[in-house]
Amino acid sequence: MSVNALYTDLSGYYDLMCVDIDYQTQSNAICRLHQLFGNDGTTHLDLACGTGPHVRHFIDAGYISSGLDINQPMLDIAATRCPEAHFSLQDMSHFEVSEPLDLITCFLYSIHYTDGIEKLKACITSARRALTTGGVFYFNAVDKEKIDNGLFVKHTAKQADEEFTFHSGWHYSGQGEKQSLRLSIEKASTDATQIWNDEHPMVAVSFMELTALLTPYFEVHVFEHNYETITPWDNVSGNAIFVCVKR
Ligand SMILES: C[S@@+](CC[C@H](N)C(=O)[O-])C[C@H]1O[C@@H](n2cnc3c(N)ncnc32)[C@H](O)[C@@H]1O
Numbered sequence: 001m002s003v004n005a006l007y008t009d010l011s012g013y014y015d016l017m018c019v020d021i022d023y024q025t026q027s028n029a030i031c032r033l034h035q036l037f038g039n040d041g042t043t044h045l046d047l048a049c050g051t052g053p054h055v056r057h058f059i060d061a062g063y064i065s066s067g068l069d070i071n072q073p074m075l076d077i078a079a080t081r082c083p084e085a086h087f088s089l090q091d092m093s094h095f096e097v098s099e100p101l102d103l104i105t106c107f108l109y110s111i112h113y114t115d116g117i118e119k120l121k122a123c124i125t126s127a128r129r130a131l132t133t134g135g136v137f138y139f140n141a142v143d144k145e146k147i148d149n150g151l152f153v154k155h156t157a158k159q160a161d162e163e164f165t166f167h168s169g170w171h172y173s174g175q176g177e178k179q180s181l182r183l184s185i186e187k188a189s190t191d192a193t194q195i196w197n198d199e200h201p202m203v204a205v206s207f208m209e210l211t212a213l214l215t216p217y218f219e220v221h222v223f224e225h226n227y228e229t230i231t232p233w234d235n236v237s238g239n240a241i242f243v244c245v246k247r
Contacts, residue, residue, distance in 0.1 A: 006183065006198060007050075007071035013185065014051055014074065016157050017166045018108075022227070026107060027057035029227035030138050033243050034103050037221065039134035041102025047092040047123075047139075048110030052078025055085050063103070068095055070113075093119040093126070100132040106139035109181075112202035117177045120203045121213060128217040128246060137218065137244040140225060144179055144204035146238025147172040152182075162189045172204050179204035207240065218244035 007014070042063045046055050049067030051074055058065040059082060066086045069075050075087045090096070092106070093114050104127050114120040127137045152169035165186040172179040181200040186193060205213075207222070214220045224231045225239035233240045 005196070006185075006200075007069075008073045010185065010196070011051070011071065011073035011077060013164065013187075014077070015053075016159055016164055017185070018053070019157050020155050021053075021108070023053040024057055026227045027054050027061065029230055029241075030103075030105055031058070031061050031063075033138065033223075033230065033241075034136050037243055037245050038136045039102055039132060041132060041135070043099070043101045044103040044105065045097060045101050045130065047095070047104060047106040047127075048108075048113060049078055049087065050074045050108075050110075052081045052085070052087070054105060054107050055082045058105075059084060068092060093122045095123075095126045095130070097130040100135070101130050102132055102135050104131060104135070104137045106137075109140055109142060111139040111141060112179070112181070112204075113200070114203050115178065115201040116203055117205065117209075117213075120205065124213055124217065131246045133246055135246045137246070138242065140239065140241050141205070141207070141210060142170060143207045143238045143240075144172050145206050147179065147204075162187055164188075171199070177204050178202070210242070214242070214244050218246055220244050 044058050044063040044065040046067045049055055049069050052067055055065045055067045067078050068088050068090045070091050072089055078087050114123045147170045149171050152167050154167050156165045167184045169182050171182050179202050181202055183198045185196045211220055221243040222233035223241040224233055225241055
């Protein structure tokens with residue numbers, strides 16, 4: 001299974017895979033951070049928007065939202081969920097917008113899909129170019145130096161008479177600018193079990209390196225990876241929320 005297979009052939013299962021994610025709380029937290037750090041504007045773009053759950057919440061909160069993704073089947077589901085929004089098929093490493101934006105978001109560690117430092121830099125440059133002065137670029141990230149290859153997240157979900165088990169975990173060799181997201185999906189019905197295993201190539205970066213890439217263009221604020229409490233990063237955790245205000 002390739003990256004495209006999960007987000008194309010299996011796009012119909014994506015929302016089931018994410019059923020435990022609290023999209024409302026995540027979106028509320030970023031709206032709040034945008035109120036605190038942003039410029040009062042309401043134009044918003046979600047990078048790697050997938051099936052559009054965050055776009056839905058931002059529209060409901062009063063934003064004029066749009067979404068971008070590299071896989072059309074994900075965008076087709078997003079367009080059904082958010083008929084008022086504009087969605088475009090683009091690579092977040094080099095994206096263009098038709099007018100300056102007040103807020104750009106990238107949830108669920110998707111910024112790591114820029115699968116090397118050069119593409120990550122290009123994404124940061126594109127975001128800076130697309131934002132108004134004082135606009136905010138939010139994303140969440142994992143520090144390559146804190147990845148524990150033994151940790152996996154597992155959850156199960158039922159749809160009709162089928163049971164799904166999803167596993168996902170980071171893998172980093174300890175060297176270089178590539179890490180991967182290892183995923184497995186098991187679909188069990190009364191007569192058969194199907195298993196898909198996949199490894200997605202992603203950029204590996206330390207928070208120190210990431211901050212150095214951002215600071216020429218943005219004032220960078222880092223928070224603990226907890227959308228309910230929003231507390232400053234403790235300089236230790238390997239997962240964090242980045243709120244970057246365009247200079
Ligand atoms: C883990 S999903 C996250 C989707 C959504 N943000 C969410 O929180 O549910 C990652 C998304 O990134 C998209 N993606 C992967 N590489 C991309 C790229 N280079 N540019 C834009 N989207 C990309 C995939 O198609 C997929 O929809």
